Amino acid sequence: MRPCLTSSSPPGWNGREQDVTDPGVYQHRRAFLRQLGLGTVGLLTAGSALGCAREVAPGASATPEGPLDTIPSNAPRDGYPAPRDARFTVERAATDRLSASSYNNFYEFIGDPSDIKKVWPYTGDYEPFPWTLRVGGLVERPFEIGLEDLFREMGLEERIYRFRCVEAWSMVIPWTGFPLRKLIDRCRPLSTATHVRFISESRPRQMPGVRTQPWYDWPYYEGLRLDEATNELAFVATGMYGEPLTKQNGSPLRLALPWKYGYKGPKAIARIEFVNEQPATFWNDLQPSEYGFLSNVNPNIPHPRWSQASERFIASASNVNRVPTELFNGYGEWVADLYPDEPREPTRPMAR
Known part of the structure; x- marks a missing residue:
């Protein structure tokens, strides 16, 4: 997910800052549903489909019927639903599927500049499959591979991760995929490789x-730094909620990095390159004072235009709660040792 650069505050939030859902959230429910791309009829239609997203056939360029109708019909399905890795659980319930498929940052699919989170209606022409992933750079074994073969070789598992956007909202998502480290082991980086670069389609x-x-x-x-990319948490997501990714959620594969802000996880990844210096990154090139290379979730470092001390957790359209933000998004036991210089006390805005 990408940051919004046009608003002066995190978009889409109304109501008081407190730990439980307040009446203001319910009063603004219709406005929130509009942000999700749903009217009353759309809510009723989508509500009947919450258990299973519908597929869209190749060549179907019409606007999808709803945000759950955007899984490519030719997406590989072997291995779904995948076994869950019990090490990765979250104390909050998972965000409902409709909200997670309706409120998205994917700038490649913005169709209405006045409603940039509503991208699913503009994915109808996108046909991600067949897809070839290319891996190269400073490696012993560069390769190109079709995703069906890649998924079969890597094996799939499910992990439930927190997701924190730099815009101060969050979700909990059950991702399907495989550890990034498995892919890295396949290509055998050279000793001179220090970083990994990801390029989207x-x-x-x-x-x-x-x-x-x-x-x-x-x-x-x-x-990413190579030590970040090989951390156990770094995950290549191929699906969510027990099915392949919808188009607006990054089909056919994306990164899930739960200790970092969402824009660090590129979607629709086409190429992976191993390099010997810190690579440039999209948002840091555009606004280096706001979006750093590390971009770890840190409540002690405010964004120049808003606080990062708390977040709006989206459980569903009618259940949005203000909760404190945790350092590394609560994943310190896995990653804190990677960042001895990460501020542990409140500080000024800075891009890290």
Whole structure:
């Protein structure tokens, strides 16, 4: 997910800052549903489909019927639903599927600049499959592989992770996929490799946001230190809620990095490159004072335009709670040793 650069405060939030849902959330429920891309009829329709998202056939360029109708019909399904890794559990209930598929940052699919979270209606032309992932750079074994073969080789599992957007909202998502470390072991990085660069797909004909926003330096690109990429938490997500990814959630594969802000997890990854220096990243190139390379979730470092001390947790459209933000999004036991210089006390805004 990507940050919004146009608003002066985190978008879409009303109501008081407190630990439980207040009446203001319910009073603004219709407005929130509009942000999710649903009217009254849409809510009723989607509500009947919460248990299972519907597929969209290749070549179907019409606007999807709803946010749960955007799984490509030719997405590989072997291994779904995957066994759950019990090490990764969250004390909160998972965000409902409708909200997680309706309120999305995916700039490649922005179709209405006045409602940039409502991207699912603009995914109809996107046909991600067949898909080839290319891995190279400073490695012993560069390779290209189709996703069906990759998924079969890597094996799939489910992990429930917290997700924290830099815009101060959060969700809990059950991801399906495999540890990034498995893919890294396959290509055997050279001793000179220090970082990993990720490049997303860019298809102007299929992605309206790419076509209508030429001022962005497409394709989207991100990066990690090699020790971050090989951390046990770093996860290549191929699905969510027991099924393949919807288009608006990053089909066919994306990164899930639960200790970092969402924009560090690129979607629709096409290439992975191993390099010997810190790579440039999309949002840091655009606004280096606001979006750093590390971008760890840290309540002690405010964004220049809003606090990061708390977040709006989206359980569903009618259940949005203000909760404190935890350092590393609560995953300190897994990653704190990687960042001895990460501020543990309140400090000024800075890009890290």
